[in-house]
Amino acid sequence: MSKPDYPVRTGRLALRPFTFADHAALHSWQSRADVNRHLYHEARTPEETAESLVKKVSLTWPEREGDVLSLAIEKDGEVIGEAVLKYLSEYHRQGEVGYILHPDHHGRGYATEAAVAVLGLGFDHLGLHRIVASCDAFNEPSWRVMERLGMRREAHFRHNEIFKGAWGEEFVYAILAEEWHRMADSRPGANGA
Known part of the structure; x- marks a missing residue:
């Protein structure tokens, strides 16, 4: 297990730990109902952010x-979202990846690019064997990533919980370290693609 040097750079992005100076950027998406529609919390107040x-x-x-790493996603010095790596199990070497972008930056491949970097951190630095991701089954942009x-x-869990007043559905995705390394040359962002 080796902590990476920050920022972690991709073709267009830099991922780094959050600082208190990031409050306004973080609040710019945490305060939006459209961003939180598929998340477990509602739009946040400045104090909640x-x-x-x-x-x-x-x-x-x-x-x-149990540790949850949240990294600020920067594009040209502007914080546009966050990427998350949860350490689910030390013994079983399991983790979970997640991502949230401000809607102004949707549709440009930034979530995929940031998630590639976070998966690399999980497999190459944390030594995980398996990483999962889950989302609301109705959040197509997220499961497409x-x-x-x-x-x-x-998995497709149908009516697995009451989510924001209605029965919710959840998709669960996963990838193993061996699969991740095998597709190194074909994954998004490989070789400058």
């Missing part, structure tokens, strides 16, 4: 089971 930022700033690398990453849909 500040509370979530404290958690993000406090962890710069997941060292133990998972498919572009080479993740396979392993």
